[in-house]
Amino acid sequence: MTGRGRLAQNAVRLGLTAVPVAFFAVFFAYPVAAIVRRGLADGGTWHVGRLAEVLGQSDIRHVLWFTLWQAAASTALTLLVALPGAYVFARLDFPGREVLRAVVTVPFVLPTVVVGAAFLALVGRGGLLDELWGVRLDTTVWAILLAHVFFNYAVVVRTVGGLWAQLDPRQEDAARMLGASPLRAWRKVTLPALAPAVAAAALMVFLFTFTSFGVVQILGGPAFSTLEVEIYRQTTDLFDLSTAAVLTIVQFLAVGAILAVHARTVRRRETALRLVDASGTAHRPRGAGQWAVLAGVLATVAVLLLLPLAVLVQRSLDTPGLGYYRALTDADGGIFLVAPIDAVGASLSYAAAATALAVVIGGLAAAALARRDAGRLVRGFDALLMLPLGVSAVTVGFGFLIALDRPPLDLRSSWILVPLAQALVGVPFVVRTMLPVLRAVDVRLREAAAVLGASPWRVWREVDLPLVRRALLVAAGFAFAVSLGEFGATVFIARPDNPTLPVAVARLLSRPGDLNYGQAMALSTILMVVCAAALLVLERLRTDRSGEF
Amino acid sequence: MLLSLAAATVRLGGRPALDGVDLDVAEHETVCVLGPSGSGKSTLLRAVAGLQPLDAGRVLLDGRDQHAVPAHRREVGLMFQDHQLFPQRDVAGNVGFGLRMRGAPKGERACRVTELLELVGLPGAGQRAVAALSGGEQQRVALARALAPRPRLLMLDEPLGQLDRSLRERLVVELRELFGRLGTTVLAVTHDQGEAFALADRVVVMRDGRIAQTGTPLEVWQRPADAFVARFLGFDNVVDATVEGAAAVTPWGKVPVPEGAPQGARTLLVRPAGVRLVPAGEGLTCTVAARTFRGTHVSVHLQPQDAPRLEAACALRHAPETGRRVGVEFDAAEIVVLDEPSRP
Numbered sequence: 001m002t003g004r005g006r007l008a009q010n011a012v013r014l015g016l017t018a019v020p021v022a023f024f025a026v027f028f029a030y031p032v033a034a035i036v037r038r039g040l041a042d043g044g045t046w047h048v049g050r051l052a053e054v055l056g057q058s059d060i061r062h063v064l065w066f067t068l069w070q071a072a073a074s075t076a077l078t079l080l081v082a083l084p085g086a087y088v089f090a091r092l093d094f095p096g097r098e099v100l101r102a103v104v105t106v107p108f109v110l111p112t113v114v115v116g117a118a119f120l121a122l123v124g125r126g127g128l129l130d131e132l133w134g135v136r137l138d139t140t141v142w143a144i145l146l147a148h149v150f151f152n153y154a155v156v157v158r159t160v161g162g163l164w165a166q167l168d169p170r171q172e173d174a175a176r177m178l179g180a181s182p183l184r185a186w187r188k189v190t191l192p193a194l195a196p197a198v199a200a201a202a203l204m205v206f207l208f209t210f211t212s213f214g215v216v217q218i219l220g221g222p223a224f225s226t227l228e229v230e231i232y233r234q235t236t237d238l239f240d241l242s243t244a245a246v247l248t249i250v251q252f253l254a255v256g257a258i259l260a261v262h263a264r265t266v267r268r269r270e271t272a273l274r275l276v277d278a279s280g281t282a283h284r285p286r287g288a289g290q291w292a293v294l295a296g297v298l299a300t301v302a303v304l305l306l307l308p309l310a311v312l313v314q315r316s317l318d319t320p321g322l323g324y325y326r327a328l329t330d331a332d333g334g335i336f337l338v339a340p341i342d343a344v345g346a347s348l349s350y351a352a353a354a355t356a357l358a359v360v361i362g363g364l365a366a367a368a369l370a371r372r373d374a375g376r377l378v379r380g381f382d383a384l385l386m387l388p389l390g391v392s393a394v395t396v397g398f399g400f401l402i403a404l405d406r407p408p409l410d411l412r413s414s415w416i417l418v419p420l421a422q423a424l425v426g427v428p429f430v431v432r433t434m435l436p437v438l439r440a441v442d443v444r445l446r447e448a449a450a451v452l453g454a455s456p457w458r459v460w461r462e463v464d465l466p467l468v469r470r471a472l473l474v475a476a477g478f479a480f481a482v483s484l485g486e487f488g489a490t491v492f493i494a495r496p497d498n499p500t501l502p503v504a505v506a507r508l509l510s511r512p513g514d515l516n517y518g519q520a521m522a523l524s525t526i527l528m529v530v531c532a533a534a535l536l537v538l539e540r541l542r543t544d545r546s547g548e549f
Numbered sequence: 550m551l552l553s554l555a556a557a558t559v560r561l562g563g564r565p566a567l568d569g570v571d572l573d574v575a576e577h578e579t580v581c582v583l584g585p586s587g588s589g590k591s592t593l594l595r596a597v598a599g600l601q602p603l604d605a606g607r608v609l610l611d612g613r614d615q616h617a618v619p620a621h622r623r624e625v626g627l628m629f630q631d632h633q634l635f636p637q638r639d640v641a642g643n644v645g646f647g648l649r650m651r652g653a654p655k656g657e658r659a660c661r662v663t664e665l666l667e668l669v670g671l672p673g674a675g676q677r678a679v680a681a682l683s684g685g686e687q688q689r690v691a692l693a694r695a696l697a698p699r700p701r702l703l704m705l706d707e708p709l710g711q712l713d714r715s716l717r718e719r720l721v722v723e724l725r726e727l728f729g730r731l732g733t734t735v736l737a738v739t740h741d742q743g744e745a746f747a748l749a750d751r752v753v754v755m756r757d758g759r760i761a762q763t764g765t766p767l768e769v770w771q772r773p774a775d776a777f778v779a780r781f782l783g784f785d786n787v788v789d790a791t792v793e794g795a796a797a798v799t800p801w802g803k804v805p806v807p808e809g810a811p812q813g814a815r816t817l818l819v820r821p822a823g824v825r826l827v828p829a830g831e832g833l834t835c836t837v838a839a840r841t842f843r844g845t846h847v848s849v850h851l852q853p854q855d856a857p858r859l860e861a862a863c864a865l866r867h868a869p870e871t872g873r874r875v876g877v878e879f880d881a882a883e884i885v886v887l888d889e890p891s892r893p
Contacts, residue, residue: 080834269770303825368641442633444629445633445635446630447620447629447633448627448629448633448635449617449646449650450600450620450621450652451598451599451600451621451625451627452626452646452698453621453622453624453647453651453698454621455620458621459621460651463635466637466771467637542579
């Protein structure tokens with residue numbers, strides 16, 4: 001590389017970074033700054049004391065405590081239920097394994113309102129358990145915890161199981177040859193290798209449940225409220241924007257802390273593990289123990305993951321002649337200005353726009369991050385990109401609400417507002433999908449092309465693009481599914497005459513009456529089918545079997 | 550000169566990987582850079598290819614300074630150590646890549662690909678996937694790919710490094726024939742002296758980013774420049790000695806040296822063939838510590854009292870058993886007094 005080459009390279013890197021940085025500055029940093037101002041500044045003077053004042057209220061302290069302990073309990077419960085699943089999918093070979101692996105991933109991309117609706121149909125008033133045995137869980141915390149396990153099962157199975165499948169079984173063999181019993185070999189060799197992955201998965205689950213919104217909003221009732229739900233309540237029910245802003249700041253700090261720990265854990269995990277191709281490490285179950293674990297995992301998947309969805313579908317059909325589906329086409333009922341079915345079209349077009357935005361922004365960011373010469377500054381940017389993922393959709397929505405409704409940026413009446421918010425939530429998924437693939441492109445492959453006469457632009461087109469094309473499709477699919485199901489941010493900014501599917505479901509659920517309930521189930525079923533279909537297509541496209549998100 | 554390096558210097562992580570290297574390669578010449586790993590051989594190739602910027606010095610091709618010329622305009626070929634074939638393209642797609650980058654028309658490309666696949670002994674393999682090729686076949690495709698655009702200089706990074714021994718020995722002969730026939734100018738790097746000696750018109754031995762010795766294979770083999778080169782070539786009988794007249798004082802006692810040898814404190818190389826075994830009681834008394842069968846001869850490791858081990862080459866029939874006591878005498882014709890003075 002020559003002096004001029006280096007200069008050009010810097011220019012390229014600057015160009016790659018500038019677009020995502022600008023996007024995040026305007027649509028994330030600026031709204032967050034607006035939240036901080038709204039919460040802590042009053043007519044030009046700062047009142048940091050507001051923080052203590054709000055946190056001093058007993059009901060707020062109650063919300064904080066509940067947020068924390070339900071997240072901890074959900075995480076523990078998810079690990080307990082899902083770790084055997086991780087083992088089974090990583091190490092045991094059985095018919096239908098690939099299909100089942102894809103199926104257990106479906107819940108993760110399901111919109112939170114669909115999960116809420118499904119559990120309502122299972123354990124709520126008039127739900128399946130209520131009908132059969134008169135058991136209702138929707139007034140207890142168990143409905144929330146079970147829904148969280150349902151939602152995050154795949155996170156553990158794929159993060160831990162993905163690594164587990166790539167650990168060389170011969171390492172355990174080596175320990176056995178040196179005199180360790182099977183259990184001891186597992187404890188001394190495999191467990192230490194897995195521990196960072198377990199920690200990373202646990203932190204992800206904790207983060208997702210800490211910022212849980214849709215599930216708690218629907219299943220929590222008046223008794224249970226997380227920070228997210230409280231922020232929403234303060235904003236839309238009590239119109240106390242200042243308290244909402246303070247709570248958002250608290251949430252922001254907590255999430256930042258969790259993400260920092262997660263980043264450290266992940267970095268530790270990347271060190272010094274010899275990984276092998278995952279396709280060769282599984283074997284048929286041997287002995288009663290392994291068969292029992294397999295049976296237990298299959299039963300768990302059936303009861304916990306498949307039953308709620310089956311009940312959801314059954315409830316949506318629980319009237320003669322697809323009545324609930326047909327009712328979706330009527331605009332009366334006064335809930336909406338339009339027929340609920342119109343939300344499908346609106347959702348799809350919003351999601352398409354959000355996907356395009358997320359792929360461009362996330363793709364550029366990933367390209368910048370993947371460069372071998374990426375400095376510390378750029379790597380810091382990596383963590384920054386993850387922030388909206390954890391900082392929670394409600395923060396994004398609330399920030400848009402109070403920051404982008406006046407000059408210089410008045411987007412209040414623009415349709416682009418919803419796709420922008422959804423793209424912000426989708427970008428981290430795009431980056432996470434693209435980055436490992438881009439990093440895996442051997443630098444010397446690019447050099448080989450350069451020596452054969454390919455200019456830098458040509459190298460990208462001839463070497464990088466063909467290798468990442470699939471990843472790009474997968475990333476787009478993920479962004480699409482996430483955008484389609486996005487609820488927390490959209491609910492703040494979607495216009496009443498143009499709701500998205502999840503917003504429409506939530507509104508129907510909040511109304512009394514069998515017809516509204518049935519319509520919510522029908523709409524949820526439609527949403528579920530679209531998301532599940534998108535995911536199953538993606539699973540076929542995925543090339544890497546490491547299986548992480 | 551086709552290629553000239555003048556005081557070429559590259560620092561990697563503060564350490565000089567290439568330290569003021571001067572090197573000329575003439576047209577149609579095959580030069581092999583030989584050295585242990587970390588000696589800067591690969592950096593040398595990367596600097597010439599334009600993949601690694603120089604911190605000081607110059608690279609000239611056909612007399613023109615390449616400072617401002619990016620890699621893709623240098624028109625040199627580089628065959629990577631592990632081939633780096635493009636996995637998503639078939640064999641023909643790989644071989645024709647360079648021609649396509651230069652905008653060659655499709656028909657011409659197809660002709661040249663066919664021609665080259667025949668040249669490297671893979672006729673009709675154009676449609677095969679590169680993942681389905683064996684190591685030796687990948688090697689040939691990589692070579693065809695590098696040759697296809699007719700580079701003015703072909704560079705090979707450990708060209709046969711990953712292949713098994715018999716294949717390597719066959720390919721080295723093929724390569725030498727091929728380069729002779731095509732008149733290609735070649736700069737290759739390897740850590741394998743056998744490969745370097747078989748392939749090269751001229752060998753350049755590198756150490757710590759500097760050139761330790763340059764010469765024909767015969768020159769380098771017969772007169773290693775210093776102890777490092779001698780040891781790298783596989784000679785173990787290297788000791789400090791004081792040369793006085795026709796003999797040298799060494800830990801092994803007085804050893805005869807060739808006539809006209811440089812005098813004073815020197816480093817002495819005794820080739821294994823120059824260590825003659827005589828009945829116990831005569832010469833230097835040694836115990837046979839180990840013997841290794843080498844096909845044409847037996848290598849015998851001898852342990853004198855209070856002196857470094859000696860390696861001797863013996864005919865099969867005369868090799869003594871391990872543990873036997875033998876005497877050793879030295880043959881002046883197989884002893885080299887190295888030019889550098891021994892280190893104090």
